[in-house]
Amino acid sequence: MWLKTNTRLSPTRGTPPRLSWGSEHGASLELVGDLLAISRAEIATGRLLLGALGDPLTRAVLARISRKPCNPATLVSEIRLDYHELKYKIRVLTEGGALIRKPHHIYAANSATIGCVGKYMDILITISAYTQHGGTDDR
Amino acid sequence: MTVELEDALTALAEPMRRQIFERVVIRPRRVGELAEGLPVTRPAASHHAKVLREAGLIRMSDNRLEVVPDVLPALRMYFDRLWLEASLGDGWLARRQMETSDFGL
Numbered sequence: 001m002w003l004k005t006n007t008r009l010s011p012t013r014g015t016p017p018r019l020s021w022g023s024e025h026g027a028s029l030e031l032v033g034d035l036l037a038i039s040r041a042e043i044a045t046g047r048l049l050l051g052a053l054g055d056p057l058t059r060a061v062l063a064r065i066s067r068k069p070c071n072p073a074t075l076v077s078e079i080r081l082d083y084h085e086l087k088y089k090i091r092v093l094t095e096g097g098a099l100i101r102k103p104h105h106i107y108a109a110n111s112a113t114i115g116c117v118g119k120y121m122d123i124l125i126t127i128s129a130y131t132q133h134g135g136t137d138d139r
Numbered sequence: 140m141t142v143e144l145e146d147a148l149t150a151l152a153e154p155m156r157r158q159i160f161e162r163v164v165i166r167p168r169r170v171g172e173l174a175e176g177l178p179v180t181r182p183a184a185s186h187h188a189k190v191l192r193e194a195g196l197i198r199m200s201d202n203r204l205e206v207v208p209d210v211l212p213a214l215r216m217y218f219d220r221l222w223l224e225a226s227l228g229d230g231w232l233a234r235r236q237m238e239t240s241d242f243g244l
Contacts, residue, residue, distance in 0.1 A: 028165050047157065054152020056145060066224040109225035118222055121215040124164050128206050131166060 032126055038119045045097060045113055046120030052096040053117075057081060058089045062098055062109060069108035143195045144217055147210060150194035155179055156187040160206075163188075163197050167205040 033043050053059050060079055064070070072090060076083050090107060093099040097113040151157050159173050174184035188204055191197045197204045 029161060047154075050148075050157065051152050051154060054149050056149070059145075059148065063221065063224075066221050066228055069228055109221075109228055111222055111225035114218060114222045114225050118215060118218040121211060121218060124161070124206075125211045125215060128164050128208070128211055131164070131206075132208060 028127065029123055032123050033119075036119070036122060036126065038123060042116045042119050043123065046116040046118075049096050049098055049113055049117050050120070052092050052098065055089070057085075058092060061086065061089045062093055062114075065093075065099060065107050066109040066114070069102065069106050071105040071107065073105075143210075144213060146194040147196050147214060148217075150190050150196060153187070153190075155183075156190060159184060159187045160191055160196055163191075163204050164206050164211075167200070167203040169203055173204070 030040055030043065033040065053062065057079070061075065061081075064075060064078065072083065072086055075081070075090075076086055079086070081089075090099060094101060094107070098110055099107045100110050102108055151160060155177070158177060159179075162168060162173065162177075170185050170188055171181065173188055174181045177184065179187070188197065192199070192204075195207055196210050198207050199205075
């Protein structure tokens with residue numbers, strides 16, 4: 001299998017990473033991330049934000065703020081949500097790096113963090129494409 | 140967002156479930172293999188697989204679990220759109236347009 005090589009994947013010095021498609025979980029994702037120039041921090045951020053977006057209302061809050069930055073009072077009037085619950089969801093998103101607090105209690109979406117989820121998806125799509133085209137002979 | 144994506148995002152928020160999903164993306168596996176090397180019991184891994192199947196993320200094929208082909212691009216598009224809206228909201232694209240006159244959208 002062509003991926004089981006010692007090919008140098010990144011310009012880092014030292015022992016080149018070994019690619020083994022069927023290796024333990026995690027390593028493959030990160031090595032494909034290396035190939036796609038996606039850092040481990042970006043993968044971790046993507047996973048973290050994905051974890052925060054399990055709740056539909058949290059997703060709704062992020063989607064609304066992504067369209068236009070606003071303050072919590074505006075959001076309460078638009079989204080049927082208790083103010084304290086809304087503040088909690090904003091806190092979750094802020095701690096996850098998806099929101100940035102600006103002056104006058106305005107919250108804006110952090111496109112860099114949201115982009116990390118897209119990059120994480122890119123890795124999964126790349127691996128999935130390889131797998132679906134018969135890339136794994138170690139079934 | 141479609142109902143399917145809603146379900147998929149809800150399912151992927153759970154860290155262990157996401158880890159199991161990643162494993163299936165890397166290589167189609169039997170249900171019994173899912174828990175190998177993970178701090179999870181086989182019944183729990185099987186339950187996570189059931190949730191992932193119900194969310195439309197994975198399916199059973201040839202006695203193995205595999206990722207549903209269209210679901211990852213659909214999720215990617217969802218986050219692309221969110222990213223673009225956030226970039227516009229953040230003024231990034233406006234700044235970029237000012238910096239590069241030939242940048243058009």
